[in-house]
Amino acid sequence: MSKLNYKDLGLSDEQVLDMYYYMLLARKLDERFWLLNRAGKIPFVISCQGQEAAQVGAAYALDKTTDFIAPYYRDLGVVLVFGQTPTEIMMSAFAKPGDPNSNGRQMPGHFGGKKYRTLTGSSPVTTQFPHAVGAALASKMRGENSVAFTSTGEGSSNQGDFHEACNFAAVHKLPVVFYIENNGYAISVPLDKQLGNHNTADRAIGYGFPGHSIDGNDVLEVYQYMKQATERARNGEGPTLIEARTYRLVPHSSDDDDRAYRSREEVDAAKKKDPLITFAEYLRNAGVLTAEREQELNDRVAREVNEGTDAAEKAPFFDPEDALTHVYEER
Amino acid sequence: MAIKSYIEAVTDALADEMERDESIFILGEDVGVRGGVFRATAGLIEKFGEQRVMDSPLSESAIVGVSIGAAMVGMRPVAEIQFADFIFPAYNQIVSEAARIRYRTKSDWNVPLTIRAPYGGGVHGALYHSQSIEALFHHVPGIKIVMPSTPYDVKGLLKASIRDNDPVLFLEHKRCYRLIKGEVPEGDYTIEIGKADVKREGEDVTVITYGLMVHYALEAAETLAKEGISTHILDLRTIKPIDKEAILEATRKTGKVLIVHEDSKFGGVGGEVAAIIAEEALFDLDAPIQRLCGPDVPAMPYSPPQEKFYMLNPTKIADAIRELAKF
Numbered sequence: 001m002s003k004l005n006y007k008d009l010g011l012s013d014e015q016v017l018d019m020y021y022y023m024l025l026a027r028k029l030d031e032r033f034w035l036l037n038r039a040g041k042i043p044f045v046i047s048c049q050g051q052e053a054a055q056v057g058a059a060y061a062l063d064k065t066t067d068f069i070a071p072y073y074r075d076l077g078v079v080l081v082f083g084q085t086p087t088e089i090m091m092s093a094f095a096k097p098g099d100p101n102s103n104g105r106q107m108p109g110h111f112g113g114k115k116y117r118t119l120t121g122s123s124p125v126t127t128q129f130p131h132a133v134g135a136a137l138a139s140k141m142r143g144e145n146s147v148a149f150t151s152t153g154e155g156s157s158n159q160g161d162f163h164e165a166c167n168f169a170a171v172h173k174l175p176v177v178f179y180i181e182n183n184g185y186a187i188s189v190p191l192d193k194q195l196g197n198h199n200t201a202d203r204a205i206g207y208g209f210p211g212h213s214i215d216g217n218d219v220l221e222v223y224q225y226m227k228q229a230t231e232r233a234r235n236g237e238g239p240t241l242i243e244a245r246t247y248r249l250v251p252h253s254s255d256d257d258d259r260a261y262r263s264r265e266e267v268d269a270a271k272k273k274d275p276l277i278t279f280a281e282y283l284r285n286a287g288v289l290t291a292e293r294e295q296e297l298n299d300r301v302a303r304e305v306n307e308g309t310d311a312a313e314k315a316p317f318f319d320p321e322d323a324l325t326h327v328y329e330e331r
Numbered sequence: 332m333a334i335k336s337y338i339e340a341v342t343d344a345l346a347d348e349m350e351r352d353e354s355i356f357i358l359g360e361d362v363g364v365r366g367g368v369f370r371a372t373a374g375l376i377e378k379f380g381e382q383r384v385m386d387s388p389l390s391e392s393a394i395v396g397v398s399i400g401a402a403m404v405g406m407r408p409v410a411e412i413q414f415a416d417f418i419f420p421a422y423n424q425i426v427s428e429a430a431r432i433r434y435r436t437k438s439d440w441n442v443p444l445t446i447r448a449p450y451g452g453g454v455h456g457a458l459y460h461s462q463s464i465e466a467l468f469h470h471v472p473g474i475k476i477v478m479p480s481t482p483y484d485v486k487g488l489l490k491a492s493i494r495d496n497d498p499v500l501f502l503e504h505k506r507c508y509r510l511i512k513g514e515v516p517e518g519d520y521t522i523e524i525g526k527a528d529v530k531r532e533g534e535d536v537t538v539i540t541y542g543l544m545v546h547y548a549l550e551a552a553e554t555l556a557k558e559g560i561s562t563h564i565l566d567l568r569t570i571k572p573i574d575k576e577a578i579l580e581a582t583r584k585t586g587k588v589l590i591v592h593e594d595s596k597f598g599g600v601g602g603e604v605a606a607i608i609a610e611e612a613l614f615d616l617d618a619p620i621q622r623l624c625g626p627d628v629p630a631m632p633y634s635p636p637q638e639k640f641y642m643l644n645p646t647k648i649a650d651a652i653r654e655l656a657k658f
Contacts (some may be wrong), residue, residue: 068404103437112436119403120436124427130393131428133398134408141356142405146518148400160420164393171388196346327472331495 004220005179006286011223013288019060019219020283021297023052023276026077028305029089030250033108037254041313042093046051046109048076050249053275056081057222060242061230062149068135070119070128073109074181074248078151083116086304090312097318098311104318125156129165129178136174136233147233151179154243155186157200159173162290166241170207177226178241181216183248188261204241216244217275249274335515338508341371341447344489345409347519349379352407356383358394359447360410368413369449369508377539395421395446396629399429402444409493414448415450415502416459422467429498430473444498445489449505451543451593453642456505457633463542463594463625468500469571469603475499475524476571480545482513484568487522495524504543511546525569527577533563536652537581539604540591541567550590550645551652560656570600575607582608586617591648595626618658623651 002170006016021123026048033045048055055077066081088100095104095278100113112120119135121128132150152162169176180200184191186304191198204211210232222244227281229240234327244250247270251258258267283289289297335343349355357372358378363386366373376384391412398408412418418425425446433441452461465476477492477499479485485503492499530545531552538548545566552562565581567573582588588608590601601622604627608620623643625631630640 002389070400100439103439105435105437110435112440114439119400120440122427122431124423127396127424127428130396130424131400131403133393134397134402134406135404135575136400137397138401138404138406141401160423161392161396164388164390165396167388168390176399279408282378326434328433328475329441330438 001282002218002220004218004219004224005142009220009224009227016283017288017293017297019056020279020289021301022056022077022080023219025086025301025304026052026055027276028078028301029086029308030076032305032309034092034250034254036093036151036309044107045254046073046107047248047250047253050247050270050274051181051183052077052218053219053279054216054222054244054246057219058149058151058179058226061223061241062147064117065250066144066146068117068119068132068146068148070121070132070135071111072121072125072128072152072181074153075111075151076109076271079111079118082118084113086308087226087311090308091315092117094312094315095317096312096315097157098305109260126152126153126159126161130168132176133169135166136169136176137172139175140172145234146175147230148176149179150176151181153186154180154182154191154200155189155194158194166203166207166239169239170209173236173238175236176239177233178239180241180243181246182243183246185248185252185262187252187256190261199243201241201243202231209239209241211241211243213243213245216246217273217278219275219279285324332514332516334512335482336509336626337485337503337511338369338371339483340485340515341503342373342375343515344486345372346378348374348490348493349375350385354405355407355409356385357409357411358385358387358398360387360389360394360413361413362386362411367411369505371447372411376654378581391417391420392424392543395424395429398444399424399432399442402442403432403440406407407443409445409447409494412446412448413458415448416462418448418464425468425498425500426471426586430471433497434473436535441496443496445492445501446498447501447503449508450502451504451506452631452638453506453543455633455635455638458630461631462593464597465502466594469600473497474571475569476502477482477524478502478504478541479568480504480542480566481511482515482526486515486523487520488524488568488623490519491521491524494521506520506543507546522568525572525574527565527567527569527574529564530566530582531562531564533561533583533585534653535561536587536589537563537565537585538579538589538591538648538652539565539581541570542593544591544593544643544648547643547645548648551649554645554649560652561595573603573607578607579612582612583615584613587658589623589655590617590620591623591643591653593625593643595627596622597627599624618655621651621655623648
């Protein structure tokens with residue numbers, strides 16, 4: 001449980017409850033995806049479960065009216081904070097019109113959407129890092145005060161684009177926050193086979209900007225470090241690299257079986273540190289999450305997930321021939 | 332009208348466009364103080380400052396990836412890849428990202444990005460400073476590929492590329508840079524991307540080609556004219572989208588088609604041109620379609636006699652036209 005006092009971070013009671021709401025919403029949407037997948041209603045799930053604190057804490061420190069985000073495929077918590085609605089998320093899961101990410105063209109988790117200042121992402125990992133740097137460069141060139149945020153997993157941080165983006169941003173002191181959600185596994189490959197140095201924040205030293213490895217299960221610690229990083233960026237001091245240490249509580253995707261590469265004991269131990277449980281407990285102890293508020297939040301989230309699911313199930317698909325459109329600009 | 336070199340037309344188009352639109356900036360290796368290793372961006376940093384003529388780290392995937400990000404949020408970057416041979420570290424960014432961003436968001440996002448790269452041989456550039464790379468991108472929906480042959484076309488097509496709202500790969504033949512000169516109007520004009528151009532009217536044999544080979548074909552046609560063989564030459568100018576109508580029209584003009592490109596033959600652009608003709612104009616042909624291309628070896632060697640052997644030239648093209656005329 002967090003040792004930080006949220007009031008010291010400038011957060012109000014309503015704001016911490018709001019953070020908890022987004023974490024809970026992300027979790028419940030994700031749980032619904034799995035049910036829908038196992039019921040044969042949606043073809044694919046890629047999960048955020050276990051990483052909600054790392055995601056919501058990070059996004060909450062950004063300004064969704066000015067900043068750009070280039071998140072990775074687990075970042076459901078990030079895009080919810082940036083404005084995507086449960087119904088939109090469900091439209092994406094079902095690949096139907098109303099999906100702001102890709103209009104049903106990409107798998108779920110491939111986030112995007114201009115109205116939510118979310119740069120479109122793809123499946124080849126870490127390609128979004130240079131894009132965020134480009135958005136930051138544009139911001140600097142135009143004298144705007146916006147920050148670009150981009151995230152990825154620890155495995156993906158081994159890609160060349162990670163290095164090229166970090167170095168470029170460092171050279172030009174660009175307003176960008178690089179964020180690694182280190183959940184211990186790149187699908188099945190653990191840290192021992194993925195990284196010579198398990199602390200990916202150390203890489204920042206090589207680029208000449210600060211790096212912090214933090215507890216990604218502590219939404220308040222995440223918020224604190226992210227807030228510092230965004231202030232640094234807005235002050236023209238350049239990029240920051242943050243590694244949020246966390247854990248993926250479920251298989252990589254609906255097509256994965258994690259029993260092949262990690263023990264149930266390990267997963268059970270991680271579940272005791274589940275950020276949803278620990279943050280709820282923190283808020284209860286702080287007297288913010290009263291029984292009444294908790295019931296309200298649970299009801300609201302359940303209603304929103306149900307409404308989103310129903311709307312998406314009922315919605316029509318795009319016409320098959322629609323697949324031929326928007327290859328180039330249509331005039 | 333002023334006579335300008337091919338590379339001066341590049342510089343002119345860049346300067347004009349940057350003057351017109353402040354969201355345009357150049358990003359590449361040595362493009363700033365040095366003005367580019369070929370001098371294509373000479374004088375631009377003095378005019379527009381180091382923020383708009385930006386020397387990048389030696390990092391091709393970042394040059395393209397950062398440009399994509401900036402383009403998505405409203406800038407119009409012109410990225411330079413110093414030699415087309417070095418574009419492959421950025422291949423994923425071009426193919427998986429730039430080319431797909433419009434499609435994968437149904438036009439919510441788009442990438443108004445021009446990527447300039449000098450390609451082609453005949454400059455003692457050996458395996459990694461001579462390659463023609465167009466075939467490796469030709470298959471990819473979502474990008475446009477422009478390969479002009481004359482200074483006039485360079486200026487008009489580069490301006491059109493920069494103004495295009497989709498990613499354009501603008502390939503400049505480096506042997507043309509100072510070898511090819513021609514009339515270039517002052518001031519503003521654009522040439523529509525996707526339109527081929529008849530560079531010589533003729534009756535006996537049609538040559539369909541692009542880039543430096545246009546000039547070699549024109550030389551060959553001069554020689555053959557003296558022998559009484561009349562050659563029709565179509566310069567594709569843009570290989571993607573390709574001008575199907577112009578290809579069919581040029582085919583019907585003579586009924587005998589020779590496709591010429593410097594790039595190696597197998598899987599090259601010529602195969603697509605031949606397929607278009609075979610599908611839609613087979614019965615207009617009086618002879619089998621012929622392709623004259625670079626050999627199917629990885630790239631041209633440094634050894635001067637071997638480079639010369641690899642490269643096409645006006646004599647080889649004239650021989651091929653003569654053969655076809657006899658058919």
